[in-house]
Amino acid sequence: MQFIKKEQIKAFIKIILSITLLFSCKYPWKKVLAETPWQPTNLTKEHISSIETTPYGIFAGEFSTKYWELPFNGIYFSSDKGMNWVKSGLKYRGVTDIAHTKDIVFATTYYSTTQYPAGLYKSTNWGKDWSHVGPDTPASKVEVLGDTVLLGTYNQGLWISNDLGKSWKRILEGEERMQYIDKIFMDEAIIFVRGHNEYRNFLSSKDNGITWEREEWLEILDAFDFWVYDNLLYIATDYLNIVVSKDFKTIYRLVGNFDSNPVHSLYRIGVNFYAGVLNEASNVLDIYKSTDQGINWESTNLTEAVNTDSLEDIQSITGVPSYIFGLFPGKGVYRKEISFKRDKEPFLGNLWKNQKPNDILNKITSFFDHEYPLLGYGFYSEPSEYTSSTVNFLGQKGKEPEIYYSSHNGYDFALPYGTELTAPYDGIAKGVYCPACGNTILIKHPNGYMTVYMHLQKENLIAQMWEDNIPVNEGDVIGKVGMTGNTTGPHLHFEVRKPDYTIPGWGTGHPSGLTDPFGWQNDFKYDPWAFFKWEDGLGRHTGKASKYLWKEETNLSGIKKAFNGNPLLMDLDNINIQIPSTIYPLPLAFQIAYLTPPTPPESTQKYVEGTALSIV
Ligand SMILES: [Zn+2]
Incomplete structure (x- = not known):
């Protein structure tokens, strides 16, 4: 019965579709993007089952049933955007899926041995160690959102944990159709779970997995994948291209013109949508990109690079440059460099590339005191004749209670409560709390600068209080944006610091380490701090001239040339390098790079804490 019904609907929909698409040109989706081509990463193994991009690097799982070939069947990890991979645990387990939240990585496994149960594994140190959580049963899928983890299994249905894997409960136990789970989609608005027996069956939950509803329309549509964007539900379907629903219950619009070819996968990054589409005539799959919510599509030219008929997953890494990754069964992991526009610009997202300074300036409620940014510095305070005065980066002097806050070592921005703040650049985050600053995030950036964000809400912090070394x-x-610490209203206190560790006692609180990002970015040449001299318990000091933040070249002025048999000394920020005279002849070339600690593979190698070296 259901089969006939489905075919009738298919035929009807095809008529509607051809009318809808009559006004669009014949093959708008066959246009090819002029972008860098897809390229294989160095993980082109046949049986890669899953990939997951995290701030720390990319995890990939292997699941091969060809046990006579002794497959590794564990987790691979890449810290360089897919170019090199190391083995990172769960050997012989048969990894079927990977998910992560903040600094917790989850992986599902298939094989059970007396030593290692099957099911779900959890790592809180980026794959160094794994511990088993939940039931001992072959697991197929895992998704995590907030503190909720959903675990799909091969014959024990669906399991849920609301405390990041500590305690578990089996749900939908009586549901015959939901014994083997082959798809989980989690969004704040809705959860979809697909069970696979004779047919594909969908259930949804709008209350975080407490109650469930059957979704027959998704079964009729033969839904493959979902995406929620702007309160709309996008569904990749077998023959209806992409279907959009406003109420998550009925079809509101069709988007995409893929000649009724099945859309297997949907992915979004910023305003870019990506869809994996199988051309049924040639049996070759391509990934298409849309920047207008699915109206127009352009080929990313995958077919030439990969020549595949299936796509398991799309993932991405943002940064400079950004990449999308495709996982193709039987082929492995490929990547492509992409550019994208964020759909909404959260505050600070583009601070340093800011095109309209006024957009930022209008939000400032207190300037950085360019003359005496000495708050928190125990040896010196503002001279009494200048008390309560501030020099801003325009060189203008202002007095309280204007928007000047004397001895202010950062910028205050008036922002709506709850405004999302984003990292302006990659780095390592730390969470700290003090009664005056409230919940605070510090990010250490690779160029030696540190950015500081105070008075934040307790929720949604990338690093919890006193948590350290969280990659962002x-x-x-x-x-x-919150109201914790000393605040009269919601605002962000934002600081940039450049600690000077070369002088004892001059840590992050030292005045020369408190820097003004705005003063440097503009043509305002006058920088009073550069000319300021003072004397205190630590001796005589002069303020440092500001440089162009973020674009500051590595300081090579400390190099002492090594002639006459003397060793070469290099003094780079807080790093001292000595090169013995015996390693010449000149010339020498140096490449200075900041290394992330490698993940030790399952071998005799050991990572030595605080170094970037592996000792074999
Ligand atoms: Zn402030």
Whole structure:
């Protein structure tokens, strides 16, 4: 019965579709993008089952049933955007899926041994160690959102944890159709779970997995994948291209013109939509891109690079440059460099590339005191004749209670409560709390600068209080504007610091380490701090001239040339390098790079804490 019904609907829909698309040109989706081509990463193994991009790097799982070939069947990890991969645990387990939230990575496994149960594994140190959580049963899928983890299994249905994997409960136990789970989609608005027996069956939950409803329309549509964007539900379907629903219940619009070829996968990054479409005539799959919510599509020219008929997953990494990754069964992981526009610009997302300074300036409620940014510096305070005065970066002097806040070592921005704040650049985050600053995030950036964000809400912090070494990518949400600490209203206190560790006692609180990002970015040449001299318990000091933030070249002025048999000394910020005279002849070339610690593979190698070296 259901089969006939489905065919009738298919035929009817095809008529509607051809009318709808009559006014659009014949093959708008066959246009090819002029972008960098797809290229294989160095993980082109046949049986890669899953990939997951995290701020720390990319995880990939292997699941091969060809046990006579002794497959690794564990997790691979890449910290360089897919070019090199190391083995990172769960050997012989048969990894079927990977998911992550913040600094927790989850992986599902198939094989059970006396030593290792099957099911779900959890790592809180980016794949160094894994511990089993949940039921001992072959697992197929895992998704995580907030503290909720959904675990799909091969014959024990669906399991849920609301405390990030500590306690588990089986749900939908009586549902015959939901014993083997082959798809989980989680969004704040809705969860979809697909069970696979004779047919594909869909259930949804709008209350975080407490109650479930059958979704017959998704079964008729033969839904493959979902995306929620702007309160609309986008559904990749077998023959209806992409279907949009406003109420998550009925079809509101059709988008995409793929000649009724099945859309297997949907992915979004910023305003870019990506769809994996199988051309049924040639049996070759391509990935298409749309920047207008699915109206127009352009080929990313995948077919030439990969020549595949199936796509398991699309993932991405943002940064400089950004990439999307495709996982193709039987072929492995490929990547493509992309550019994209964020759909909404959260505050600070593009601070340093800011085209309209006024957009930023209008939000400032207190300037950085360019003359005496000495707050928190124990050895010196503002001279009494200048008390309560501030020099802003325009060189203008203002007095309280204007928007000047004397001895202010940062900028205050008036922003709506809950405004998302994003990392302006990659770095390592730390969460700290003090009664005056409230919930605070510090990000150490690779160029030696540190950015500081105070008075944040307790929720949505990228690093919890006193958590350290949380990697962040440019554009990651690091927290939300709140009212913790000394505040009279919701605002962000934002600081940029450049600690000077070469002078004892001159840590992050030292005045020369407190820097003004705006003063440097503009043509305002006058920088009073550069000419300021003072004397205190630590001796005589002069303020440092500001440089162009972020574009500051590595300081090579400390190099002492090494002639006459003397060793070469290099003094780079807080790093001292000595090169013995015996390693010449000149010339020498140096490449200075900031390394992320490697993940030790399952071998005798050991990572030595605090270094970037692996000792074999
Ligand atoms: Zn402030």
